[in-house]
Amino acid sequence: DTEVTQTPKHLVMGMTNKKSLKCEQHMGHRAMYWYKQKAKKPPELMFVYSYEKLSINESVPSRFSPECPNSSLLNLHLHALQPEDSALYLCASSQPPGLAGRVDTQYFGPGTRLTVL
């Protein structure tokens, strides 16, 4: 099973709202990722969790707050977003880098289409 699930599929929120995106995988992967993707552009890495600890934050504004409650779940908490934050938010998972540095293949979820009004 190579499935990563994300909820909700679509989300519309105002700039004063607080919402959360959820991601789940049951492949036994110990690395999970959040990406942001604008239309017809490649995904941009936001955060990486490795063994449930935040290992990479690509200078993402604090209005995005990731959380990894356990090895299968990844959340992205949203607060006071701007209209330019509207995008497709993708979750991915893989095994973390091994001793030789090789990273296992990343598998993506279907994404959450976020619109900020």
Next chain:
Amino acid sequence: GQQLNQSPQSMFIQEGEDVSMNCTSSSIFNTWLWYKQDPGEGPVLLIALYKAGELTSNGRLTAQFGITRKDSFLNISASIPSDVGIYFCAGQRETSGSRLTFGEGTQLTVNP
């Protein structure tokens, strides 16, 4: 961050034609990945390449890891309408940890 040079940017072909796209870089990569993305969906892994010179097939798809480790190509044979989508290459270096470097994508349109 640095991005791969992926070409062509878009392709318009007739059903049944073969397709070729490639990615090049000035840097060496240890892994090359090819993904396909349909509108409103997440990227789906097509082929993963781990060794220089490796040639791997997945049905009508064939991809190769360049011998210099700085490039990769993806071929699609006998295209069908459901091949429509955006194809992304992605490379990974040992020194970059979990980070993938993505190409800008190739938008494929297949006319029936």
